[in-house]
Amino acid sequence: MGDLLESLAFWMPRQRWYGTKGRDPRLTVVADWPLDAGGHLLLVRDEAVQPAIVYQVPVVRRTEGSVPPGSLIGPAGEGQVWADATTDPAFTDLLYTWVTVGGEVGTAQDGFIGIALVTDPADAPAPRATARVLSGEQSNTSLIFRPEGEGRPVICKLFRQVNPGVNPDVELQSALAAGGAAFVPAAIGEVRGSWVTPEGVPVSGSLAFAQEFFEGVEDAWRVALDAAAAGEDFAARAHALGASVAGMHVALAQQFPTVEPDQADRAAVVGAWERRLAIALAEVPALAPYAERIRAVYAAAATAPWPALQRVHGDLHLGQVLDTASNGWVLLDFEGEPLRPISERLRPDVAVRDVAGMLRSFDYVSGAVADDDGASVRAWVIAAQQAFLSGYRETAGVAGAGDDALLAAFELDKAVYEAIYETRNRPNWVGIPLAAIGRLAPLD
Structure with missing residues (x-):
């Protein structure tokens, strides 16, 4: 295993999902679960950053020259090499079985279990499917399974960074789907692991999550860009999207505990705004004239009425929404911001954060559309934002939508973050x- 760790230390920093670019990994194996057909499912701890990050790395041992170049990790001796198992049919067949049928590997303290979530046999996925890795993903690895024969396609997200506890992507989407929500994909299955930390603490966490895959659809970002470029009225679509986002918040508030915010909750949010502003002022000189006005907006929000804190999406924008013929707008990726600690992503939050994220996403349409008439595109954005807010407030109610001062502060904080990025x-x-x-x- 030492040679494999050396190869992984060279290979992992070149993967898009590796979170500590610019540093040499310091790797140890947290869990090693042998699989059929020469595979291993590894949990590898990287101590090059604190707190250390645990990565999920499935590998297979194959004959040299038989694996795709991008999957090659390093030599394994005796004419064989280690390769990334997400492109290997033997491993992907196992993964598909775990999320559609179930299964166990190892023990309850050191192993993992596949849990099928489909209860109606009429909705069961096909018994066999062919896998393809979805290109372009940043923080995880997703595989699309297309059935060999009749059946619906499935997409399975393999979480690369693994944390103790149920990943919110699994927890929230599964709860919403089980409650009958049409604005999320149907949940198919999950894989959950158990291991012992180097400190001797037994933990468990999410390894993979599979859900319904919608073929041939576009995300809301592309749909909005095309509509804006063509000058098409988007108000009805934006209104429906606002209603879907509000429906998500209403359902989450019904299914998970809510908390009335106290002074400590408010102080934590405002403190995060102020810390981000300090970074922005150091890195974006053009922000300096607005500093006092920004702080005034934050101060107004701190004393404004706040809705109850609840579970939220956490990273909502137009790219996280699909335009489907069967279900209308479908919301995806409830994992939250992957760089935030899992403990933070599991806490109740301010639902207005999601609303602000969507409004900022609409605003980016004006910068992405190549149009000589900037005023025309700007008018399109304003109309879409207003229609979205109208749809949201009609479903969530006044209290659920939050105070205008609070929404303005969350929008502003998001824009400050964008200026840094x-x-x-x-x-x-x-x-x-x-x-x-x-x-x-605005300046006076």
């Missing part, structure tokens, strides 16, 4: 959040 990664786009900050915190 664009300055670091896409300087040509920094004008989009800066323009939004000018509107939300």
